[in-house]
Amino acid sequence: MTFQVVRCDDVKPRPWKNGGGVTRELLAWPTAEDWQVRISVADIEKDGPFSGFPGIKRSITVLSGAGIRLGEPLNVELQASDPPATFPGDLAPDCELVRGPTRDLNAMFNEKAGTGSLQRWRSGDEAKSEWASFDLDQEPPTLFGVFTLAAATLRTRGGEVALPPMSLAWTTAPISDVQLLASPQAWAFHFTAHR
Numbered sequence: 001m002t003f004q005v006v007r008c009d010d011v012k013p014r015p016w017k018n019g020g021g022v023t024r025e026l027l028a029w030p031t032a033e034d035w036q037v038r039i040s041v042a043d044i045e046k047d048g049p050f051s052g053f054p055g056i057k058r059s060i061t062v063l064s065g066a067g068i069r070l071g072e073p074l075n076v077e078l079q080a081s082d083p084p085a086t087f088p089g090d091l092a093p094d095c096e097l098v099r100g101p102t103r104d105l106n107a108m109f110n111e112k113a114g115t116g117s118l119q120r121w122r123s124g125d126e127a128k129s130e131w132a133s134f135d136l137d138q139e140p141p142t143l144f145g146v147f148t149l150a151a152a153t154l155r156t157r158g159g160e161v162a163l164p165p166m167s168l169a170w171t172t173a174p175i176s177d178v179q180l181l182a183s184p185q186a187w188a189f190h191f192t193a194h195r
Helices: none
Strands: 004-007 021-029 037-044 056-064 068-070 076-078 085-088 094-097 102-110 114-120 130-133 143-148 152-156 159-163 167-171 178-182 186-193
Touching: 021 143, 021 167, 037 143, 037 186, 056 076, 056 114, 102 114, 102 186, 143 152, 143 178, 159 167
Parallel strands: none
Antiparallel strands: 004 167, 021 037, 037 102, 056 085, 056 102, 068 076, 068 094, 114 186, 130 178, 143 167, 143 186, 152 159, 152 178
């Protein structure tokens, strides 16, 4: 099975227009101009509002740092141990740093094109590295991917893929069974296009 692997450090950071941080776009699928799925890592350096993305389902999770507070209408605080926060992209909540710069993982899904989800990859014993399965829906998704903070090994029926630290692996090949050998600091996303 073919996975594309993208290392975060190999992607040039792009500064935000408001000067509040930088973003590394790891995936814009199927094209950068007309994406249905966009996965990125952001370094938030200053307090400020999120950009609005009407028609987009947005999920954000903290990778490192003390976390962020998202203002009205969400009113939620996110830390690295929390599951992703998911909300409509047309909401543009204020973002406040809890204590200093924070790095996060962002997943955006165009709801007119399909249904997507970002989830923390949980193992049976989160204190050690072990093989852990990810449960997919009955129908294989159109697009599947994994982001991991530490080095990991991804295993499917088609073989194994070595993932470097801070990397994203993704595929559009049909996939049903997938396992990961890693610490618990990993997330999976999947997207199923409307027929």
